[in-house]
Amino acid sequence: MLCYAHRTTHPLNQILKRRCFYACHFVSCALNTVEFTEENSNSASASHCYVLVELHRKMRIHAKSGCVGKALETLNYMAYATGKPSVKDYNALLYCYLKSQKVVVNELIRVYLHMKRVGLRPEALTYSAIFNGLVSIGCLQDALLVVKEMCRSGYKPSFNTLSKLVKRLLKSESLVDLCQVVRLMIGLNYFPSEPMLNSLILKLTRVELIHEACCILNSLLYKGYFCSAFVYNPLLWALCKKGDSHIALSFLCYLKKRGFLPNVCSYTAFVYGFSKDGSWNEVFRVLDEMKGTGCKPNVITYTIVVKYLCDDGRIEEALDMLDEMQKEGFDPDLVTYNIIIRELCNQNMMGEIEDLVSLIDQKGLSPDSYTFTALAGGILKRRKLASASKLLLHVVSRGNNVDVAVYNVYIHSLCLQSSSRKALSLIESNDRGFIPDIISYNTILSGLCMESNIDIALKLLDKFDWPAGGPDIVSFNTLLCAACKQGNSSMVQWVLDHMEYEGIKPNVP
DSSP states (O other): OOOOOOOOOSOOOHHHHHHHHHHHHHHHHHHHOTTOOHHHHHHHHHHHHHHHHHHHHHHHHHHHTTOHHHHHHHHHGGGGSTTOSOHHHHHHHHHHHHTTTOOOHHHHHHHHHHHHHTTOOOOHHHHHHHHHHHHHTTOHHHHHHHHHHHHHTTOOOOHHHHHHHHHHHHTSSOHHHHHHHHHHHHHTTOOOOHHHHHHHHHHHHHTTOHHHHHHHHHHHHHTTOOOOHHHHHHHHHHHHHTTOHHHHHHHHHHHHHTTOOOOHHHHHHHHHHHHHHTOHHHHHHHHHHHHHTTOOOOHHHHHHHHHHHHHTTOHHHHHHHHHHHHHTTOOOOHHHHHHHHHHHHHTTOHHHHHHHHHHHHHTTOOOOHHHHHHHHHHHHHTTOHHHHHHHHHHHHHHOTTOOHHHHHHHHHHHHHTTOHHHHHHHHHHTGGGOOOOHHHHHHHHHHHHHTTOHHHHHHHHHHSOOOTTOSOHHHHHHHHHHHHHHTOHHHHHHHHHHHHHHTOOOSOO
């Protein structure tokens, strides 16, 4: 009995049609003819295999070209053979498609749905291929959905799969998805690496999701996870910065019971938190504990204590701390000295300032703009205008890398001495690359008004090369105040008109 192959309308070339025709012819005859010879049977089997190989090759070519539709059509031609197309064929299609560098989300989903439609159950490799494709094009939320579907299907994602997703999510802003993946890892008894966990905790604490960070770390600790202080220090710092130093201390005690050893950075977090709160008994207790455990305070620890002692006006204790710091073998840096100089100026301790400046010079440190700004600011507060101007003129004359803050203090000192024109000349000369800011211009306007030169100030308002945001409400309030004092209604109206033009509303009804 003759058997004819079913005619198809799929757009394959004539050679492929002929191969399919002969293959189907041989297969049908093999099923229906009992008295086939051994030679004919072998020939049919060989042709059958050849067609499948050819179809598989054609499918891979289409997939590598990014033509998923044609690749799926080619898979359909395999349906005449028992067990074809198989899950492995779909996996091969996905693998080749990923190599095309033309991956599209909808096409990946199309392959997955086509597979389900023909009654095939995706394997772990199938999910992995789809996952890798989604990650490669940055569709991280979709990749997470694939991982969840993989778990529901009874497959366990590998550690590398989840780690890859965590690393990509760490670079994004999807904190909710990131936490979901980490919790999934913990649920599967996978422990994130220390750098990965550190990055996660840092990311969470920066947006004040401290509770979430604590829960994740606690879940890991419950499962026997052990990590260095590198991981939990950001959490201690976040709590202390928030003012929850006592909660942080309780957490550290919990860690100690589990065998964790805090380091200098851990203790310094508590020094910072308690110093900021003014809890000096707690600060000195922490310092004593550090020394008792052999974890000596470092320059940063001492500088924090010195700063907050100075902020509290406890300059004598700050100087004692400076001495202790040096006895312990730590040389204070310029930041530490600048903090103390600022407070010495505030308390008019000029003799101590001279001693400290000499000490800085002996240690080979070069005073920076902050040093001189602190000195000049303190001197100005004591109304020693000539001394401040002389000091700042020396700094400005030196030139290189002078901060705009130094220039502004110098301009302020000149204006207080009724030398606003001299300050104006400094700005106009653009000396040594000095670029004035809004504060610079406002200081000169204020100085001119104090000298009753409001006419000049009004002209300069339009003449100044204001940076972005200027002139501001401070500029106009300065001029309005001076105009009102003179009782000059036309000047007042002129200033109000300019405010309206600049889109600035009066801040006083």
